[in-house]
Amino acid sequence: xxxxxxxxxxxxxxxxxxxxxxxxxxxxxxxxxxxxxxxxxxxxxxxxxxxxxxxxxxxxxxxxxxxxxxxxxxxxxxxxxxxxxxxxxxxxxxxxxxxxxxxxxxxxxxxxxxxxxxxxxxxxxxxxxxxxxxxxxxxxxxxxxxxxxxxxxxxxxxxxxxxxxxxxxxxxxxxxxxxxxxxxxxxxxxxxxxxxxxxxxxxxxxxxxxxxxxxxxxxxxxxxxxxxxxxxxxxxxxxxxxxxxxxxxxxxxxxxxxxxxxxxxxxxxxxxxxxxxxxx
Numbered sequence: 001x002x003x004x005x006x007x008x009x010x011x012x013x014x015x016x017x018x019x020x021x022x023x024x025x026x027x028x029x030x031x032x033x034x035x036x037x038x039x040x041x042x043x044x045x046x047x048x049x050x051x052x053x054x055x056x057x058x059x060x061x062x063x064x065x066x067x068x069x070x071x072x073x074x075x076x077x078x079x080x081x082x083x084x085x086x087x088x089x090x091x092x093x094x095x096x097x098x099x100x101x102x103x104x105x106x107x108x109x110x111x112x113x114x115x116x117x118x119x120x121x122x123x124x125x126x127x128x129x130x131x132x133x134x135x136x137x138x139x140x141x142x143x144x145x146x147x148x149x150x151x152x153x154x155x156x157x158x159x160x161x162x163x164x165x166x167x168x169x170x171x172x173x174x175x176x177x178x179x180x181x182x183x184x185x186x187x188x189x190x191x192x193x194x195x196x197x198x199x200x201x202x203x204x205x206x207x208x209x210x211x212x213x214x215x216x217x218x219x220x221x222x223x224x225x226x227x228x229x230x231x232x233x234x235x236x237x238x239x240x241x242x243x244x245x246x247x248x249x250x251x252x253x254x255x256x257x258x259x260x261x262x263x264x265x266x267x268x269x270x271x272x273x274x275x276x277x278x279x280x
Contacts, residue, residue, distance in 0.1 A: 043113045044180035049085040050142045052123065052160050053077045056185050059157055062177045069172040072122070072161025073179075075148075082123050082146040082158055084139040085181070086110055091120070092168055093134045094217040095277065097241035099233070101152030102126040103215075104133065104145050105168055112164035120167060124159035125151050129278040134218045136264045169215065214243045218273045223260045224250050226276035 053075055060074035088108035095102045103124045110119050123146060130147030139145060148158040162178050163170040179186045221229045232249050233241060247257065265273070 042180055042183070045183060047086065047110050047181065049110075049181045050083050051182060051185065052085050052121075053082050053148055053158050054080040056187075058185075058187050059155075062161075062175075062179065071170060071172060071175045072159055075158045075160065076156070077148045077158055078150075078156035079127060080148050081144045082126065082148050084141065084143045084145050085121055086119075086141045088118075088139060090133045090135050090137050090139060090145070092215055092217055093131055094215060094221065095128070096152075097214045097216065098152075098238055099216075099277075102128050102131060102146075102149070104131060106139065106145075107166075115164045117164055117166040119162055119164055120170075121160065121162045122170075125149055125153045125157060127151065129274065131218075131274060134265050134270050134273075135261060136219075214241060214246075216241075216246070217261065218270070218277065219260055219263060219265065220246070220257070221277065222265055222269050222273040223263075226273055230276070 055077040057076040092105035127149035
């Protein structure tokens, strides 16, 4: 693909749009190697993805933010629709081990031009009772999948990230800049996040962006039964709420988990497990 070559400098990094292969180069501190910024031939922008929600107010950008690395972008929005950016299949829906951050993860039909892997997007901090799709359900571009919320955060917003490595739970350096899809939406400056209506900017220690935490999908909760699952869940310390301990508790093998994750809930089962999760 045709790309514009430019020399890297710290000021340029702030306002540029990067491909996944570019970000791998910029992760090395002190690197002087050349980077490639995409212009009108941007293959990601040409995918014509939908914007993931109703607001374009950015409260936290992608990349090196203060003393931490931010895997995606935060969009300042309160209890509004969250959309699938493109056609694909839900591969995770549920909450993390602390039952604070609710999220949906989607594997899209679009493939990354560099890795040829299907692009994967995540949508975090959703309203617990407002996740409308469970694992293995297909969605179209623009499908309303959830409602933005404040689960796992001090202020209402939607965290959105994307990776080209086929990862359901990407690490810090596994994602790439979402701005390659919507360069026209990138703000010159960031807007303050409305925390409880006071207009304060969200503090880093008020952010819960799960790293290696175990994710409890609605499918596995439904399989063992909501009552049994949450009875175990609240009987152990948070640090013990791991997939391995879950499998031991319910005598499940890796093959069992894989089989469970390949099932599909009926509308009644989906409603039951979502409501049970939100009411705990």
